[in-house]
Each structure stands twice: as structure tokens, then as C-alpha cells.
Amino acid sequence: MHSGGAPAVGQPAGESGPPFIEHEFARRVDLNRKALATARSIRRVVDADGLRTPWLHTPLTDVLEELDSPGTVSARMRLVAGTLQHWVGWNPPTEGFRQPTAKRVEAALAVWRAHEGDRAECLLAIVELATVLEGTPPGSARGDGSTITSVLKRAASAAEAMGVLIRELCAAFKDSGPHDDLPFEHVSAERRMFSALEELQACQRRLAEIGDDASLLARATGALLIAGGWGTGKSYGLGSWAEARVAAGAPVAFVSGQELGGEQWEEKIAGAAVQGGRSGPVRDLLAALQAHARASGKHATLVIDALNDVAALRGHELDGFASLSVLLREFPEVLLVASTRLDRRMSRDEGTVGRYGIHWARGVPDPEKAWEVLRDVYQVPALALPPDVAELRRPLMLAVLAWCLHQEHDTVDSDAPVSVPSVGDLFERWLKIHDKHYFEYLHGRPPAACQPGLCTPRRAYGSGRLPRPRLGMCGSAR
Structure with missing residues (x-):
């Protein structure tokens, strides 16, 4: 038995009851x-x-928002279509190249011209999908999987063909020898072609991104996996x-x-x-x-x-x-x-x-801007950024550092930029502060001095490695 026409367990998914009926398995x-x-x-x-945790924007935010906003995806696809349109019938002049470079350039461009129809079909498919998405109501995260997948395959194929042309022409130019040994006409032709190839490569990257676009594939398949390193x-x-x-x-x-x-x-x-x-x-x-x-x-x-x-x-x-x-x-x-x-x-x-x-x-795109957001909340000093800021792209790393500096405000010079500690040193400080807070919670007073097991940072909780802090500990993110 099932109540009021709601789909029973095992009933085909296409059958549904009145909208006001709750499903029997879970309300x-x-x-x-x-x-x-x-x-x-x-x-x-x-x-x-009592400090409000600041929001650090990451590209993940955009991907998730696009699941609820088909119009945003449509606008992005129209930008790609506008870029591709210029290259559908592109047929650059080949005058000025000396042999054997001229022969290799012409051979590569002959293959390129032969696939003009594929590029035209790709452009049309992208525009048609953008139009469909424009008419999709907000909040609708699923679409025609076969149609979307077909467009993505066309985009990936067009991007690969562009990559082949770029590689073939660059190899031909490299094999032509040093510019000092080449005639002026050849060097000028190479420079013109290189300038065009730089623009073509920008289009190729956009098409490649469409080819494995996370939000579009999620719309086609119904599934999105978010993967990445810690923090x-x-x-x-x-x-x-x-x-x-x-x-x-x-x-x-x-x-x-x-x-x-x-x-x-x-x-x-x-x-x-x-x-x-x-x-x-x-x-x-x-x-x-x-x-x-x-x-x-x-x-x-x-x-x-x-x-x-x-x-x-x-x-x-x-x-x-x-x-x-x-x-x-x-x-x-x-x-x-x-x-x-x-x-x-x-x-x-x-x-x-x-x-x-x-x-x-990958975390935040700009660690320096993200740190300014945290500074506004925690009132902490500026950072002396290291040459490699890869670790600082992790929101967790930034938030733990800001929280530690806020807790250590009595010992931190607010006017001097702070050096970025190593990951190990940072989490040792973080654990030490939590040890101090826990002692205060148990005894109602701060520890008089570092006592064994209280102020000594622990590197692991029985696992031989640093623990993975969760958001609730410091207002950050994994």
C-alpha cells in the first residue's frame, strides 16, 4: 500500500501523484x-x-551556480560561438615561405580546409544548444543528455583539430632554422602566422573547456563529481x-x-x-x-x-x-x-x-585578494607572500592562518607583514591554541605554563599524520 497516489517504492519513476502528497519513504x-x-x-x-565566517569565492561556486542557472551557461556558450565563428572558414595566405617550409604549411592548411564543414556544424550545434538553454527555466539542472553530449564531442573534436594544426605549423617553423639564416619574406610570413596561431590557440582552449565542461556534463548525465586536494x-x-x-x-x-x-x-x-x-x-x-x-x-x-x-x-x-x-x-x-x-x-x-x-x-584563484577578505573580519596583518603561493590557494590554509593570527593578536605586530608558515608549523600552532582553549574549558582558567600533553602540539590523532580539520573547528573549508 502507498498513500494518496505518491509513487510507491519500485513504482516507475515516470508516474507521480498529486503534488501535495508526501512520498511515503521520506518527507x-x-x-x-x-x-x-x-x-x-x-x-x-x-x-x-562570534566572528562571521567570510565567504571565499572559488571557481566551484560558479560551477554549482550554473547547475541552477541555465542562462549563465548559455551566455558562456554564445561567447565561445562568437570566437569560433571567425575560424570556421579561416584560410590564411601562404606567400613568403621558402621551401620546404612552404610545402609543410600548405599540407597542414589543406587538412584544415577539409574540415571546414565540421567546424561549421560545431558552431551551429553550440548556438542551438545555447538557444535551448536560454529557454530552460531556472532550477532545471537536467537536460537532453544525448544532445548535450553530441555538442561536447563536436567541441572537443574541433579543439583537437585546432591543436593539430598549431603543432604542425609550429614544428614546420622550428625546422626552418634560425631567423638570421632566413630571408626577410619568410620571417615576415612566420610572424604573421604566429600572431594568428596565438588567437587560434585561445579559441582552441575555449572549445576544449566546453568539451569537458563540468556543469554541461552534469546536466547531460545527472551527476557531478567534485575532486581535489585537501583544503x-x-x-x-x-x-x-x-x-x-x-x-x-x-x-x-x-x-x-x-x-x-x-x-x-x-x-x-x-x-x-x-x-x-x-x-x-x-x-x-x-x-x-x-x-x-x-x-x-x-x-x-x-x-x-x-x-x-x-x-x-x-x-x-x-x-x-x-x-x-x-x-x-x-x-x-x-x-x-x-x-x-x-x-x-x-x-x-x-x-x-x-x-x-x-x-x-583548486581553491581560490587569487590568494592575495582572498587574504584581504579575511583581514577585514579577523583584523590581522598583511602577508609576505612567498614566490610559490600554491598552498595559499587552499581556503582551509588561509582560514586557519587568519584564525591563528587572530588568536595570537597579543604577540603579533599588526603593522608588519607576516611570513607564511609551512603547513606543518601552521597546524602545530592551530593545535596548540586548541589545547589551550580545551584546558580553559576544563579548568576555567588559562594554563599557567605549558604542561605535558596540553601545550605540546600533537602531530596526529592516532593515525601518524596531521588530522584533517573540518570547517566547524575554525570556520574554513575542506
Whole structure:
């Protein structure tokens, strides 16, 4: 039996009952309540001192927002189309090159001209998809997968053809010898061609980005994986986005990888999505989300944070995500978004491209600007930036450093720029401050002096490595 026409467990996803009926497996209000609790556990808005945690913008923010805003994706695609239009029939002059360079240039351009029709079809497909997206209502995160995938393949193919031409011509110019030994006409022809190739390369990069665009692939497949190193803002970005989705009236289920213990981790997802909920096949949860999506008129989302915390998936997080993403074909109004820690970027040869959207989280694009945002809140000094700012692109690194300097304000010269500590030194300071706070919590007074086990920074919590701080500890992000 099932209530009031809502889809029963196992009932085809295409059948739905009246929009006011709650799904029997999980009520939307219960799903959203648990989603908010999980999101806020990894994204503390106000820290222990009452300071509002500043928002550090990362490219992940843009990708997640595009899932809810098809118009933004459409505008971006029209920019790409405008760039491509110039190159569809491009046929540069070849006068001035001496042999054998002239022969190689002409051969490369002959292949290029032969594929003019492919470029024209790619341009038309991009414009048509942009038009479709313009007519898609906000909040609709799924689209015609076959159409989108076809456009992305055309864009990737056109980008590859451009790359081949660029490489062939550059190789021909390199083999022609030093400029001092070449006639003026040849050197002038090379420079003209190089100038054009620089512009062509800019177009090629834009097309390549469209070819594996994370938000478009998520729209086509129903699944988006956010991958990246520690502290790059994956959890923080997901938490913020999930809160915004709930506030917009969309159905959201949000679980953490830490809640999915045991070998049968997929069987734990449904139960973890609702506080005190009953376990069952993940299809039951997806069916409930599908019903709530149709009732609300907004796509539903299943968010799983930190797949790398699922013990049964250690080293196989991508396989686990792929198995879940296949289920989304049965539930066209549900979107799966998950995060996982990966210490290296995946290549196109690893078989993940096209199966689902992948966004590689790199942290903040400009550490100096991000630090200014933190300075406004924590009233800390400027940074003496090192030559390599890669570590400072991590929002977690920046936020922990700002929090430590705020806690150590009595010993910090506010007028002198602060040197950036190593990762190990920074987290030693962070742990030492927490030790001090914990002592005060237990005894109601600050420690008179460093005591064994209290002020000595601990490098690990039983694991032989530094702990991975979560957002709630210092108002930052993983």
C-alpha cells in the first residue's frame, strides 16, 4: 500500500501523484532538515568568538551556480560561438615561405580546409544548444543528455583539430632554422602566422573547456563529481550550495561519507539522508527525491560529501561514484553531486570523461585578494607572500592562518607583514591554541605554563599524520 497516489517504492519513476502528497519513504521536510544539519556541520557561519565566517569565492561556486542557472551557461556558450565563428572558414595566405617550409604549411592548411564543414556544424550545434538553454527555466539542472553530449564531442573534436594544426605549423617553423639564416619574406610570413596561431590557440582552449565542461556534463548525465586536494573548499562549497538549494524550496538530501560505514555503503545512503530514517535501497531515496522534485517544480539533489571517507571505497571512490551515477538515468529530475579527495588531476585517458561531470577544485584563484577578505573580519596583518603561493590557494590554509593570527593578536605586530608558515608549523600552532582553549574549558582558567600533553602540539590523532580539520573547528573549508 502507498498513500494518496505518491509513487510507491519500485513504482516507475515516470508516474507521480498529486503534488501535495508526501512520498511515503521520506518527507521532503525531513530530508531538508537533515540536509541543513549536515551542511551547517561542515560550514560554520559564526565561530566561537562570534566572528562571521567570510565567504571565499572559488571557481566551484560558479560551477554549482550554473547547475541552477541555465542562462549563465548559455551566455558562456554564445561567447565561445562568437570566437569560433571567425575560424570556421579561416584560410590564411601562404606567400613568403621558402621551401620546404612552404610545402609543410600548405599540407597542414589543406587538412584544415577539409574540415571546414565540421567546424561549421560545431558552431551551429553550440548556438542551438545555447538557444535551448536560454529557454530552460531556472532550477532545471537536467537536460537532453544525448544532445548535450553530441555538442561536447563536436567541441572537443574541433579543439583537437585546432591543436593539430598549431603543432604542425609550429614544428614546420622550428625546422626552418634560425631567423638570421632566413630571408626577410619568410620571417615576415612566420610572424604573421604566429600572431594568428596565438588567437587560434585561445579559441582552441575555449572549445576544449566546453568539451569537458563540468556543469554541461552534469546536466547531460545527472551527476557531478567534485575532486581535489585537501583544503580546496570542496565541502564548504557543497554545504553553502545545499543551504541555498533548500532556501530556494528545492528537495535536497545531504549525507557525509563518514555516515556510510560498512561494506554495503550504498545501502546506508537512504537511512543517513533522514535523521533516524529507515535504511533501504538507494533507489527508494531517489524515487522520493523524484516525487518531491515534481511536486515542487525544482530539481532534487542528492549530495554526498567526502566519498574518500567511505571505508569500503578507499582507492575506488571513482568506481563508487560511477555506480551511483548510472542510477540517475531512471530519475531524470534528480541530480547527484559528490566530493572526494584526489591528490592528482585525472587525465582524459582514465575513462571518466563523458561519464559524468568532473570539477577539479583548486581553491581560490587569487590568494592575495582572498587574504584581504579575511583581514577585514579577523583584523590581522598583511602577508609576505612567498614566490610559490600554491598552498595559499587552499581556503582551509588561509582560514586557519587568519584564525591563528587572530588568536595570537597579543604577540603579533599588526603593522608588519607576516611570513607564511609551512603547513606543518601552521597546524602545530592551530593545535596548540586548541589545547589551550580545551584546558580553559576544563579548568576555567588559562594554563599557567605549558604542561605535558596540553601545550605540546600533537602531530596526529592516532593515525601518524596531521588530522584533517573540518570547517566547524575554525570556520574554513575542506
